Amino acid sequence: MAKLVDKVKVITTVVEAGVPDEIELIRIPSLEVEKVSWPLPEPRRLLRTVREEEGKFDIKHFLKIDYPTSWGVLACRRGRILTVDNFPGIDYDHGDLFINSASLVYVFLSSKCLLRRFDGLISFSTISLATAERLGFRIRPREVIPLGVDTDMIKPDERLGAEVRERLGLDGPVALFVGRLSPVKGIRYLCRALEILDRAGLKLDVMVVGRGPEGYRLERLRTRVKNVRIYMLGFRPDPFGFYNAADFVLLPSLGEGCPNVVLEAFACAKPVVATAVGGVPDLVEPGRTGLLVRPKDVEGLASAISEMAEDPHLARKMGLNARRYAEEALRWPIILRRVLRFYEEVLSSGGP
Incomplete structure (x- = not known):
């Protein structure tokens, strides 16, 4: 400016x-x-x-x-x-x-x-x-x-994503959460949704980039689940390798403004599974660039995560739509x- x-x-x-x-x-x-x-x-x-x-x-x-x-x-x-x-x-x-x-x-x-x-x-x-x-x-x-969002600096990078996948040993569908682990981010409801998916037998790797007072919920959950694998990665100033390693990004917040997580996910050609709060519905077109659920809707969140994880073609298609939208409207x-x-x-x- x-x-x-x-x-x-x-x-x-x-x-x-x-x-x-x-x-x-x-x-x-x-x-x-x-x-x-x-x-x-x-x-x-x-x-x-x-x-x-x-x-x-x-x-x-x-x-x-x-x-x-x-x-x-x-x-x-x-x-x-x-x-x-x-x-x-x-x-x-x-x-x-x-x-x-x-x-x-x-x-x-x-x-x-x-x-x-x-x-x-x-x-x-x-x-x-x-x-x-x-x-x-x-x-x-x-x-x-x-x-x-700076779509020249933040962009798809398959090589970087592959390096992260290999380093962490990720082999299934991969979801990513980026942000402070605080109550407003809906960590409580994300954990309950992941428990539902684990009991249903869904194989899913979840990378968590961030730290905060709600981290204990995820730490406790990772010791109980068998099919869902949770990787606690702490705060990372440059999370873009993790975006590129993911198939989709999670944002189960109770409140938001205009979340950078959605902008960065779109720039990296990744769709989001997010709650319809704040500016999220203005950014995410359901079925085209991601999936939206109501805040605190554990069953709905679990269903949306399952839909994205079980259809990699859908996730890739929505990710390409998200990148195109970022280039055309969000630069x-x-x-x-x-x-x-x-x-x-x-x-x-x-x-x-």
Whole structure:
């Protein structure tokens, strides 16, 4: 994006390595709040900085209604855009009742206070766009625009996949899970589905790339199953060899925004078996690029995994469709052009 516009400046509480030289950063000090694990910007400093900078830019683009930095919109007058991936506690299930309840209260109040102040809304999903409308967002333009993927860097590689298969001793249909092993990823329901398949005698190798508090469920399951073999591979910064070794990818989440796992699977020509949450239904065309089930539907998840595992021709065909879709609609240059057109539409509308 920085190469497509005259100037980009980012106001943030966290500065990470790898930021391009074209992007200027302003770091806002964070408040130290006990038992809060994410950074909370110092409110007066945030508002003052946004007020000082906003007149220098045509577009002021905020990310996520649940990020405290979104309150910076109070210091802006026009050209205000919000991107939402979901509304935690409302259309996003953390898999934890307490977190869902706390998120619902904060996100509902934030939405009521802030949504009407934006001049345009980009959503990662049709689901969250509808949520925004229910919460009172009435302004146009509004549009569903997903994240993108680098299809030149992330691509099918049979040799790399074969190396992983040989190293791990994979010889049957192979499924892959990539992600943090947390309640929101539906690990509990994946384990129950795999138990059903094991009892039915399905031969399946499952690679698990990631770590987290729900990992114990998979560790416990792998000692009980006989036909399903589970490979706990831990966190890997470069998981693309595992994508290429798999026949299909699993995403049994309770909540999602626009999941990179689906984008990366498609770029590697792999279909997905996923739950219809967040932006997943906007990406996955059932029967063409993957299979969708309801969240927490253990029987449905087991059936979809079985269908994919027992028909390798179907999996390959859907994988090729997924790669074609990624090339035609999800490459970053395509996504960025859509965002730029959206910026132009917001500026031409003149705000509310």
